[in-house]
Amino acid sequence: MLTAIASFLLLLAVQQPPPGQGEFVPISQLPPGDRLPAAPLLIAAYAFVWVALLVYLWSIWRRITKVEAEMHALERRSTSGSRPR
Amino acid sequence: MRRIFTPLTIVVAIMFACSPILIAGAPYESTMGLIQKIFYYHVPSWFAMFTGVFTCGIASIVYLFRGRPDADRVAASAAEIAVVFGLIGLVTGPMWARKAWGVWWQWDAKLTMALLVEMIFVGYLLVRKYGGPGSDKLAAAVAIFGMANVPFVYESVNIWRTVHPKTSVVPELARTAPGMAGPFWFCVLAFMLLFALLLTARIDLERRRAALDALYLAEED
Numbered sequence: 001m002l003t004a005i006a007s008f009l010l011l012l013a014v015q016q017p018p019p020g021q022g023e024f025v026p027i028s029q030l031p032p033g034d035r036l037p038a039a040p041l042l043i044a045a046y047a048f049v050w051v052a053l054l055v056y057l058w059s060i061w062r063r064i065t066k067v068e069a070e071m072h073a074l075e076r077r078s079t080s081g082s083r084p085r
Numbered sequence: 086m087r088r089i090f091t092p093l094t095i096v097v098a099i100m101f102a103c104s105p106i107l108i109a110g111a112p113y114e115s116t117m118g119l120i121q122k123i124f125y126y127h128v129p130s131w132f133a134m135f136t137g138v139f140t141c142g143i144a145s146i147v148y149l150f151r152g153r154p155d156a157d158r159v160a161a162s163a164a165e166i167a168v169v170f171g172l173i174g175l176v177t178g179p180m181w182a183r184k185a186w187g188v189w190w191q192w193d194a195k196l197t198m199a200l201l202v203e204m205i206f207v208g209y210l211l212v213r214k215y216g217g218p219g220s221d222k223l224a225a226a227v228a229i230f231g232m233a234n235v236p237f238v239y240e241s242v243n244i245w246r247t248v249h250p251k252t253s254v255v256p257e258l259a260r261t262a263p264g265m266a267g268p269f270w271f272c273v274l275a276f277m278l279l280f281a282l283l284l285t286a287r288i289d290l291e292r293r294r295a296a297l298d299a300l301y302l303a304e305e306d
Contacts, residue, residue, distance in 0.1 A: 067297055074297070
């Protein structure tokens with residue numbers, strides 16, 4: 001049993017790695033199925049940046065508008081409340 | 086503040102409109118190719134995030150020790166903007182990593198610490214929104230803690246063995262890749278001006294909210 005395990009481990013140790021696994025392989029030499037296209041990721045990244053910034057700008061504008069509306073309503077209420085009857 | 090807002094908006098809009106042209110004209114990186122062009126938005130977004138963190142941290146120190154309400158408004162504004170830019174960095178980075186490293190995410194020192202700083206400032210915003218009375222001072226302490234983490238995030242690639250590129254890439258860009266330096270620093274300037282623009286707008290919101298609160302209090306009296 002121990003001999004079998006030792007033989008198996010020795011066999012694993014002396015096995016050579018498949019060609020190209022032990023060194024850097026340029027993308028141009030990879031089979032087409034192993035290549036991940038960069039363009040969709042690049043476009044998605046830039047699109048996310050633009051959308052996130054525009055959404056955030058819009059959210060600031062929306063909050064400012066809401067506060068301004070509340071202030072005008074409060075000022076109108078104060079003015080109408082102080083008018084002599 | 087309002088006088089610079091409109092010209093600043095125009096300048097930022099023009100810079101961001103021109104940035105894709107400059108980025109497209111920049112040379113390709115030799116090993117990563119097209120995907121490396123995420124660099125021109127990814128790194129400046131982190132510059133802006135760290136600027137937001139330091140702005141928040143310093144304003145929080147002023148607020149804690151001097152009690153100035155305008156410093157608190159700056160801190161709250163800067164924290165929110167830091168979270169937005171941090172989110173941009175944390176989304177664009179994995180998109181780059183998926184192609185460059187073959188994985189969306191690695192739990193290495195740089196990425197993990199960057200995520201932690203983002204979470205600290207999300208925590209800052211949650212404390213401010215839901216913390217009730219006194220939460221502004223508690224949040225200020227959180228901001229100081231978050232700011233103290235940033236040097237570790239920056240130096241983590243130099244201290245620990247990480248998969249992320251080292252900090253020497255940017256300072257040596259003009260020497261190692263002169264064609265990339267121009268578009269890169271252009272984008273950095275665009276992001277910094279955008280940060281200033283967003284901070285201006287956000288502080289204006291905080292100032293208006295404070296005025297509204299004062300009006301409500303005056304009405305009660």
